[in-house]
């Protein structure tokens with residue numbers, strides 16, 4: 001499905017974080033729709049190295065790229081020599097920058113700021129050098145507990161991850177003051193779910209985690225009051241749509257990428273049980289994060305609609321329906 005009239009065939013596209021959830025979906029979007037596009041997939045892949053919270057330092061997994069026909073480069077975006085080499089070797093038309101410490105619970109402030117903020121500026125300089133439009137992943141985490149609907153300009157990050165994404169956006173605003181020939185778009189994704197997220201392990205969405213609990217015959221475990229914990233959950237297809245439209249925007253800037261509707265964790269469990277034909281009820285557990293938990297996120301997507309012509313297509317019911325066969329396949333192949 002093509003989301004734009006623009007023809008990406010013959011274009012050279014750098015995708016960072018390409019072995020991760022969103023980056024790999026972008027790789028396949030271009031491969032499937034624009035077979036003559038040259039796709040360079042850069043990722044540090046997983047090494048087994050962990051952060052102090054026990055999670056992997058990088059979640060890239062080769063299985064996300066099985067079937068990919070473009071060029072794969074294993075490397076760290078913090079490695080300036082590598083970036084210089086890539087800068088010399090290719091002439092990019094677009095950079096889709098998804099690489100990041102994506103773990104919102106990581107506490108290594110040094111690594112987070114270096115990887116998410118400083119490497120972004122290096123890549124942005126590369127984009128300017130090549131006259132390549134830059135599309136990068138910001139995050140709804142920039143809002144922290146700011147009131148719904150979350151709106152660009154009203155941020156309050158609650159952790160170093162959200163801080164790092166906000167600092168990326170500040171860099172963007174700074175560069176946009178210059179008279180550049182390229183467009184720069186930061187996309188503040190809300191809670192994304194969909195195929196190729198499984199290898200994010202514990203940081204994958206609750207959609208696949210509840211899905212696998214149910215497939216194992218277990219009652220899904222939810223925090224008490226989960227019918228009142230609401231988030232703007234967005235299906236990967238709509239995130240891809242936003243990225244493609246952001247490649248040739250009407251206006252550079254920072255945009256929210258959500259559905260504009262808040263749904264509850266209880267809804268996820270209920271829709272999954274309906275799709276999987278189970279009636280296991282719900283197992284409520286106390287919420288240990290009371291006080292530091294976002295209870296209501298909902299993206300204000302007015303500007304995204306206006307300036308990117310973005311139109312989300314997937315209600316949660318549609319997204320889970322589309323995703324369910326992959327949730328089952330992954331369960332068979334990886335979990336059982």
Ligand SMILES: NC(=O)c1ccc[n+]([C@@H]2O[C@H](COP(=O)([O-])OP(=O)(O)OC[C@H]3O[C@@H](n4cnc5c(N)ncnc54)[C@H](O)[C@@H]3O)[C@@H](O)[C@H]2O)c1
Nearest residue numbers: 017019020021022044058059060076077099100102137192
């Ligand atoms: N998934 C979501 O709900 C969500 C929400 C908001 C923002 N985001 C942002 O979207 C982007 C993609 O997220 P995702 O969900 O696909 O996460 P992900 O962890 O699957 O993808 C990030 C990729 O970046 C790679 N990476 C990490 N450090 C790197 C480094 N130093 N050099 C090169 N590669 C490195 C990882 O190996 C991984 O493959 C990230 O920037 C993330 O912060 C995601």
